Amino acid sequence: MNENKHVLSVLVENKSGVLSRVIGLISRRGFNIDSLSVGPTEDSSRSRITIIVDADTEAYEQIVKQLNKLVCVHKLQDLTNDAYIERELVLFKVNAPAERRSEVVEVANLFRANIVDVGATSLTIEATGSQSKLQGLEDLLAAYGIKEITRTGKIAISRNSKEA
Numbered sequence: 001m002n003e004n005k006h007v008l009s010v011l012v013e014n015k016s017g018v019l020s021r022v023i024g025l026i027s028r029r030g031f032n033i034d035s036l037s038v039g040p041t042e043d044s045s046r047s048r049i050t051i052i053v054d055a056d057t058e059a060y061e062q063i064v065k066q067l068n069k070l071v072c073v074h075k076l077q078d079l080t081n082d083a084y085i086e087r088e089l090v091l092f093k094v095n096a097p098a099e100r101r102s103e104v105v106e107v108a109n110l111f112r113a114n115i116v117d118v119g120a121t122s123l124t125i126e127a128t129g130s131q132s133k134l135q136g137l138e139d140l141l142a143a144y145g146i147k148e149i150t151r152t153g154k155i156a157i158s159r160n161s162k163e164a
Helices: 018-028 057-069 101-110 131-141
Strands: 005-013 032-040 046-054 073-078 084-095 114-118 122-129 146-151 155-158
Touching: 005 018, 005 057, 005 155, 018 032, 018 046, 018 057, 057 073, 084 131, 101 114, 101 122, 101 131, 122 131, 131 146
Parallel strands: none
Antiparallel strands: 005 046, 005 073, 032 046, 084 122, 084 146, 084 155, 114 122
């Protein structure tokens, strides 16, 4: 990952408007968010936002300080330099006429991807993994003609538990 990319895991209140406040704080300062994912946690009163932001060190430190001031933010963890696991989900809709369908299925199987829909001339493939794995699958599927791609954004979790 480039040195200006930072992976943040932000534990927030699971309430209306919280995501808007967190993202607004970052975007108002003119920083680009490369990836954003949010979902509930094991505690239904909390959500976890995974943000990958592109900012130099000084700007990044300012973002962290401002996020920590928000009442709705319960915990902010910078995973950038820690051991962490990241995943993304991608759906690919690929040209797959009958005579080439088995080839496309074979490519999907190589990447442990799942066929989730079969059309007359296309297959929809679901794949999860790291960015490099998904890019490799996309590169191979491009030879068959990709009709459509949709991505979830990355989620991340630390490998080591850091108990307070």
